Amino acid sequence: MDKGSSQGLEQVSTLVDLLALRAAAGDDHPAYTLLGDGETITASLSYAALETNAQAIAVLLGSLQCQGKPVLLLYPPGLDYIAAFFGCLYAGAIAVPAYPPRPNRSLERLQSMIHNAKAQVALTHSTVLKGLEKRFAEQADLKRLHWLATDGMDLTLAHRWQRPTLTQDDLALLQYTSGSTGTPKGVMISHGNLLHNSARINAFFGDTAQSSGVSWLPPYHDMGLVGGVLQPLYVGAPMTLMPPVAFLQKPLRWLQAISRYGATTSGAPNFAYDLCVQKITPEQRQDLDLKSWTLAFSGAEPVRADTLERFAATFAPQGFRPEAFYPCYGMAETTLMVTGSSRAARPVLKTVSDRALQNNQAIAAADPIDQRTLVGCGQSAPDQTLCIVDPQSRQSCPAGTVGEIWVAASASLARGYWQRPQFTAETFAATLADSGAGPFLRTGDLGFLDGSELFVTGRLKELMIIRGRNYYPKDLEETVESAHEALRGGGGGGLYDHRGGARAADSGLRGGAPLSA
Numbered sequence: 001m002d003k004g005s006s007q008g009l010e011q012v013s014t015l016v017d018l019l020a021l022r023a024a025a026g027d028d029h030p031a032y033t034l035l036g037d038g039e040t041i042t043a044s045l046s047y048a049a050l051e052t053n054a055q056a057i058a059v060l061l062g063s064l065q066c067q068g069k070p071v072l073l074l075y076p077p078g079l080d081y082i083a084a085f086f087g088c089l090y091a092g093a094i095a096v097p098a099y100p101p102r103p104n105r106s107l108e109r110l111q112s113m114i115h116n117a118k119a120q121v122a123l124t125h126s127t128v129l130k131g132l133e134k135r136f137a138e139q140a141d142l143k144r145l146h147w148l149a150t151d152g153m154d155l156t157l158a159h160r161w162q163r164p165t166l167t168q169d170d171l172a173l174l175q176y177t178s179g180s181t182g183t184p185k186g187v188m189i190s191h192g193n194l195l196h197n198s199a200r201i202n203a204f205f206g207d208t209a210q211s212s213g214v215s216w217l218p219p220y221h222d223m224g225l226v227g228g229v230l231q232p233l234y235v236g237a238p239m240t241l242m243p244p245v246a247f248l249q250k251p252l253r254w255l256q257a258i259s260r261y262g263a264t265t266s267g268a269p270n271f272a273y274d275l276c277v278q279k280i281t282p283e284q285r286q287d288l289d290l291k292s293w294t295l296a297f298s299g300a301e302p303v304r305a306d307t308l309e310r311f312a313a314t315f316a317p318q319g320f321r322p323e324a325f326y327p328c329y330g331m332a333e334t335t336l337m338v339t340g341s342s343r344a345a346r347p348v349l350k351t352v353s354d355r356a357l358q359n360n361q362a363i364a365a366a367d368p369i370d371q372r373t374l375v376g377c378g379q380s381a382p383d384q385t386l387c388i389v390d391p392q393s394r395q396s397c398p399a400g401t402v403g404e405i406w407v408a409a410s411a412s413l414a415r416g417y418w419q420r421p422q423f424t425a426e427t428f429a430a431t432l433a434d435s436g437a438g439p440f441l442r443t444g445d446l447g448f449l450d451g452s453e454l455f456v457t458g459r460l461k462e463l464m465i466i467r468g469r470n471y472y473p474k475d476l477e478e479t480v481e482s483a484h485e486a487l488r489g490g491g492g493g494g495l496y497d498h499r500g501g502a503r504a505a506d507s508g509l510r511g512g513a514p515l516s517a
Contacts, residue, residue: 008021009021013167013168013191013192013195014089014167014168014170014191015086015089015172015194015195016089016191018195019047019050019051019086020051022233023046023047023050023051025236026048027046027047027048028046029238030044030046030238031045031050031232031233031238031239032050032079032082032238032239033239033240034078034241034242035240035242035253036078036242037242038216038242038243038246038250038254038257039253043078043079047233050082051086051090052155053083053150053153053155054083054087054090055087055157055158055161056153056155056156056157056161057083057084057086057088057150058087058088058090058091058161058164059091059157059158059160059161060087060148060153060157061087061088061091061123062091062161064120064121066088066092066093067091067093068092068093068094068170069093069120070094070095070117070118070174070418071091071093071094071095071121071122072098072113072114072117072121072122072145073085073098073122073123073124074100074122074123074125075100075125075128076100076125076127076243077218077219077241077244078241078243079241080150081097081219081220082219082229083150085097085225087123087150089172089191091164092164092166092170094171094172095173096113096117096119096174096186097175097219097225098110098176098220099218100131100132107135107139107142110142111139111141111142112183112184113176113184114142114145116186116418116420117174117419119145120146121146121148122145122147122148124148124149125150125151126149126152129149167191168190168191168195169191170190170191171189171191172189172190172191172193172194173189173194173225174186174189175187175189175221185417185418186417186418186419186420187332187417188415188416188417188418189332189335189415190415192411193335193414194226194230194335195234196335196410196411196412197226197334197335197337197412198226198230199234200337200381200412201226201227201336202231202234202235204328204337204340204341205231205297205326205340205343206343207231207235207237207295208237209236209237210237211237211264211265212237212238212239212261212264212265213231213232213237213238213239213265213266214239214240214241214242214254214261215239215242215266216242216244216246216247217244217268218244219241221332222330222331222332223299223300223330223336226335226336227267227297240261242254242257247272248275251272251275251276251280252276254266254272255288255290256287258293259288259289259290259318263293264292265293265294265295265297266293266295266296266297267295267296267298267299267326268300269298269299269300269301270298270300270301270302270307271301273307273310276311277310277311277314285314285315288318289318290318290319290320291319291320293319293320294321294343295324295326296320296325297326297327298325298326298328299328299329299330299377302456303327303347303377304375305373305375308322308325308347312325322346323344323346325346326343326347327376327378328341329377332414333413333428334412334413335412335413335414336412337381338381338384338407339377339380339381340377340379341376341378348376348450349374349375350373350376350450350455351365351373351374352371352372353365353366353372354372355370360402360403361400361401361402362374362401362448362450362455374455375455376450377455377456378453378454379453381412383410383411384407385407386405386406386408386449386454387405387406387432387440388402388404388405388448388449389404389430389432389440390403391442393433394430394433395432395433396435399449400448400450402447402448402457403446403448404444404446405443405445405447405456406432406440406442407441408437408439408440408441409441413428413441414428416428427441427442427444428441428442430442444459444460445459445460446459446460
């Protein structure tokens with residue numbers, strides 16, 4: 001990080017301190033710019049304007065005695081959501097991001113979150129509230145909340161704001177997991193967790209105040225929030241945002257924004273790169289200039305070697321370089337990022353025997369037909385220990401053996417799950433049976449280490465054992481996709497919930513289906 005963006009960070013212990021530091025610099029240039037339709041600028045916020053909005057919202061929350069209490073955030077993707085998130089923090093409250101339910105869709109997940117968090121206050125946009133009010137009669141959990149629509153709010157309230165007493169240990173966020181393999185659980189993330197992981201991401205990515213980003217990732221979950229909203233704040237770099245649906249309707253918009261604004265850093269799950277190859281025509285590609293794009297991170301689902309190859313070849317004439325690809329791995333329980341690599345390094349590929357992999361061994365294939373190429377997700381952060389462990393015996397696995405990925409405690413490791421002590425103990429307090437070392441976070445993900453490089457192979461709860469061999473849902477997707485030319489790659493209905501990179505949001509869409517989280 002350059003001196004201009006890092007100056008004063010040594011005095012920052014909360015996200016309130018961080019935004020105040022940026023706002024005090026007096027830079028009126030847009031920090032966040034929203035392309036409402038994916039193409040046209042519809043709103044922007046400087047750091048000072050964001051702080052004013054946050055302070056005004058905090059005054060409203062303060063009048064409702066929300067300090068230290070969960071507050072539900074229910075907004076469409078945009079700057080109102082970012083202001084509300086920081087409004088919670090400026091009130092000393094705990095933000096609970098959620099995505100607005102679509103009309104005529106089940107509210108079961110949202111109700112589960114409200115019930116678990118025991119939130120009593122909800123912040124939203126007036127358009128969302130108008131739609132929800134029609135369902136209040138049948139949804140008691142929603143009706144009992146105290147709703148505040150923050151659009152059109154009186155910003156003069158900001159003058160009445162008083163800084164709450166906060167430390168790095170105070171909770172900032174309940175990040176709810178997708179619930180695709182069980183009831184959604186609220187990961188307890190502190191101000192210190194968010195700052196530590198922001199520093200980790202910066203150490204991996206190497207962004208500075210001269211960098212710039214573009215993100216369409218849903219801001220309700222870790223990759224979109226920590227990576228797309230908080231990381232640019234941490235380094236003092238501008239960020240251009242668009243709603244996820246804008247990208248899905250027209251993938252060209254993502255690369256157009258990178259080209260138009262000279263973005264250096266942007267990324268998405270693997271399917272998004274495939275979608276760009278499939279949907280952006282040769283004529284549309286001619287107007288793109290991707291030379292500025294030096295870090296294209298890939299996470300939230302398995303990173304496929306053929307996807308990297310196809311995308312790099314397709315957009316090479318537009319200046320995209322293969323070394324820009326940056327596979328990485330993380331999850332909400334570690335705030336976000338766990339492993340990464342050097343910004344200048346090409347992705348690490350390893351070809352192994354598919355048959356041996358089904359027996360938990362990562363070894364070379366003697367027969368070319370048996371080969372499978374895997375993409376590495378980088379190395380562990382220096383202040384963190386990563387182990388591959390047999391999930392049944394809880395003993396360390398030998399080198400080259402597939403096992404569960406365990407992550408030792410660090411300042412990025414969350415506190416556990418809100419109001420779920422049993423799940424917290426089972427997941428966050430594991431110890432190795434052979435050495436007694438711990439505590440470790442059990443990620444539930446399977447993989448192996450090749451030297452220091454992590455390769456993620458699947459998800460423990462989704463592993464299928466057929467006649468003594470292991471099969472992953474992604475194997476079935478790839479087999480089905482290649483079975484007939486009428487089936488497009490990356491268009492499966494979300495058979496798996498995998499974290500082959502920093503997890504994306506369940507509030508987004510993957511080929512028309514919810515993104516895994």
